[in-house]
Amino acid sequence: MSEHQWPYRLLAPGPVPVPPPVLQAMSAKVLHHRTPEFEKILREVWVGLKFVFATQQSVQIIAGTGSAAMEAAVCNLLSPGDQVLAVVSGKFGERWAEQCERYSIKVHRLDVPWGDPVKLEDLEAALKSHRAVKAVFSQVCETSTATVHPIQKMSQVIAKNSQALFCVDAITAVGCMPLPMDDWGLDCVVAGSQKAFMIPTGLSFIAFSERAWKVQAQSRLPKYYLDIGAERAANAKGETHFSTPTPLVVGLNLVLKQMQSRGLNLVIERCQALAKATREAGAELGLQTYSSSPSSSVTALKTPTGTNSAQLRDWLEKERNITIMGGQDSLKGKIIRVGHMGYILNDDMTALVRALGEGLKSEGVQKAVAVLEKHLNSVEPLFT
Amino acid sequence: MSEHQWPYRLLAPGPVPVPPPVLQAMSAKVLHHRTPEFEKILREVWVGLKFVFATQQSVQIIAGTGSAAMEAAVCNLLSPGDQVLAVVSGKFGERWAEQCERYSIKVHRLDVPWGDPVKLEDLEAALKSHRAVKAVFSQVCETSTATVHPIQKMSQVIAKNSQALFCVDAITAVGCMPLPMDDWGLDCVVAGSQKAFMIPTGLSFIAFSERAWKVQAQSRLPKYYLDIGAERAANAKGETHFSTPTPLVVGLNLVLKQMQSRGLNLVIERCQALAKATREAGAELGLQTYSSSPSSSVTALKTPTGTNSAQLRDWLEKERNITIMGGQDSLKGKIIRVGHMGYILNDDMTALVRALGEGLKSEGVQKAVAVLEKHLNSVEPLFT
Numbered sequence: 001m002s003e004h005q006w007p008y009r010l011l012a013p014g015p016v017p018v019p020p021p022v023l024q025a026m027s028a029k030v031l032h033h034r035t036p037e038f039e040k041i042l043r044e045v046w047v048g049l050k051f052v053f054a055t056q057q058s059v060q061i062i063a064g065t066g067s068a069a070m071e072a073a074v075c076n077l078l079s080p081g082d083q084v085l086a087v088v089s090g091k092f093g094e095r096w097a098e099q100c101e102r103y104s105i106k107v108h109r110l111d112v113p114w115g116d117p118v119k120l121e122d123l124e125a126a127l128k129s130h131r132a133v134k135a136v137f138s139q140v141c142e143t144s145t146a147t148v149h150p151i152q153k154m155s156q157v158i159a160k161n162s163q164a165l166f167c168v169d170a171i172t173a174v175g176c177m178p179l180p181m182d183d184w185g186l187d188c189v190v191a192g193s194q195k196a197f198m199i200p201t202g203l204s205f206i207a208f209s210e211r212a213w214k215v216q217a218q219s220r221l222p223k224y225y226l227d228i229g230a231e232r233a234a235n236a237k238g239e240t241h242f243s244t245p246t247p248l249v250v251g252l253n254l255v256l257k258q259m260q261s262r263g264l265n266l267v268i269e270r271c272q273a274l275a276k277a278t279r280e281a282g283a284e285l286g287l288q289t290y291s292s293s294p295s296s297s298v299t300a301l302k303t304p305t306g307t308n309s310a311q312l313r314d315w316l317e318k319e320r321n322i323t324i325m326g327g328q329d330s331l332k333g334k335i336i337r338v339g340h341m342g343y344i345l346n347d348d349m350t351a352l353v354r355a356l357g358e359g360l361k362s363e364g365v366q367k368a369v370a371v372l373e374k375h376l377n378s379v380e381p382l383f384t
Numbered sequence: 385m386s387e388h389q390w391p392y393r394l395l396a397p398g399p400v401p402v403p404p405p406v407l408q409a410m411s412a413k414v415l416h417h418r419t420p421e422f423e424k425i426l427r428e429v430w431v432g433l434k435f436v437f438a439t440q441q442s443v444q445i446i447a448g449t450g451s452a453a454m455e456a457a458v459c460n461l462l463s464p465g466d467q468v469l470a471v472v473s474g475k476f477g478e479r480w481a482e483q484c485e486r487y488s489i490k491v492h493r494l495d496v497p498w499g500d501p502v503k504l505e506d507l508e509a510a511l512k513s514h515r516a517v518k519a520v521f522s523q524v525c526e527t528s529t530a531t532v533h534p535i536q537k538m539s540q541v542i543a544k545n546s547q548a549l550f551c552v553d554a555i556t557a558v559g560c561m562p563l564p565m566d567d568w569g570l571d572c573v574v575a576g577s578q579k580a581f582m583i584p585t586g587l588s589f590i591a592f593s594e595r596a597w598k599v600q601a602q603s604r605l606p607k608y609y610l611d612i613g614a615e616r617a618a619n620a621k622g623e624t625h626f627s628t629p630t631p632l633v634v635g636l637n638l639v640l641k642q643m644q645s646r647g648l649n650l651v652i653e654r655c656q657a658l659a660k661a662t663r664e665a666g667a668e669l670g671l672q673t674y675s676s677s678p679s680s681s682v683t684a685l686k687t688p689t690g691t692n693s694a695q696l697r698d699w700l701e702k703e704r705n706i707t708i709m710g711g712q713d714s715l716k717g718k719i720i721r722v723g724h725m726g727y728i729l730n731d732d733m734t735a736l737v738r739a740l741g742e743g744l745k746s747e748g749v750q751k752a753v754a755v756l757e758k759h760l761n762s763v764e765p766l767f768t
Contacts, residue, residue: 202629231503
């Protein structure tokens, strides 16, 4: 590791900073995945995941990233000849549509302007135009634009107008905003370890409703590594189907226990406070919020005309040892994205705002820092 | 973690013990996968992987286990209607055949008695019977029986009798035995992080020959997460296609550097010495080697008539805090399997042999320990 005069601060929309006790537990020793000690941990993790997903269904763990779990939704719930409706409002919407197309699924796109939420009347019209769709795919939060869609209402519109399964990419949503899977009638929820679960990248999670499990049993797209039915069958025996990244599961267990003991609301409120603080402090620095439906997991801020956001991002990385993200695809150079998940301390946010002020030569730094303090002192992080 | 009066010793065929400096580096801080600091590490890792695979080709990293890389070989190198020949000599041979079948590939099985190596004349006959096969799949070491196949000679037989690609599962072979990919004319080599690479489970590796890359470009089986061509294209820009388990890559870099600095031979010789010591010490305890072509990465020992190997394994786990593996499928209860990869110290082996002697009430313990010392003192571990 190279040394830097400034301490490292990871403020990206994932991976996120891992709480020190979790890092410590993960490196204590390497457990084998087929031992009684690990089975005990796995069983605790399965309970914790159900708690965070707010579901009575089992949640399956995949050794892979969020994109693997997104693909698992496709190849487990669809069959050759099926049609789907895909909300496309950014890079990850594009990805899910492309994954379907790779499996020769006919995709009807519901294109939504980047930065805007789905309009319910557009969703209803699309469902009426394409009555054969077997599933609707949508991000909860489109990470590339930091925009949240009205998932609960979308679920109602889908249930009212079709028989389609509702599959949501909740990679930057589970644990960052209310998303009760069963209550909202979601049929498939996908998440990833390096987001609100605050452990490193490497695990993803997928849960199916009872209705989705029935479809899964009939699905005829090819799958083996991503066969969630086989994984569930192994889980029923207290095992995983494949080898398991045991340190990640050990770390996850610690985080899930803390979430259960301190309450999911605390974690969500912390994200909300960080997001609000970032939007308001950003405004003081001349950085306006990009999205018309901003997320509590990640905030996108528009850089002023004449300021290339990629250069600002690189300056922060090189000169201040702070990692945030820029815009992707058509938003390259136009926005910066700041994450609110994981072990983020108030001090990290103050350092970011001061560095942004410097990089932008803004005069609003003092006001911005004052705004931060107002919001952040109200909610403490999950691990203190 | 529960406390045990005996120190924990992981002696399974993977995951394996991680060297302390590697564990430390992995938990130092969480890097983002899209930063200059991580790109530098990635580029070093790509060089190191080529060194260990002994290839001029690039080696692609998958965030997933060895089974994901095995499936990547299938969906990247085959197309609908293709036929393959699959060597089936144990659980992992079964798995590769099953993965092919899930993608509707016609599989011709070359069944080999468990514990025996492939006979070259049988391979030749199979190739002559099935001239249309596009690829031959085989384990290098079938981990479930600890048996090594004659890969170099098999490669020659395949080249002489067919146009088929030769794909090898080298998950418990790369870094444990000589396997120069280019010299031996291997078209696809698959490996996993939690074996000779001595880091935790979570990454797998796959390399294609030039000939295989041409086939990959034409392959028409569905894939997205396992699209190795897209991964290679991202790598050419210094990036990974998807999010990356950065701590594993940081740990891997340290191991690969040590392998390059101290030489791959040292690692291979250490495995060979551990394997020889285990076979000979086992014999002193009344445990005969199961395989007629034993591996240097893992040893399978037959438990005496009347001794259930699963019970012996459980006793070691519970009473001595030592993890080894038992037999799988038809070998359940009949063999124990001891791994030789990773950060295994001489002391670990002595403790295992003493514990086995106790569990078996064997009188050969002193002789067995003496045998160990003779072999193990000759080669030191990669990290000392």
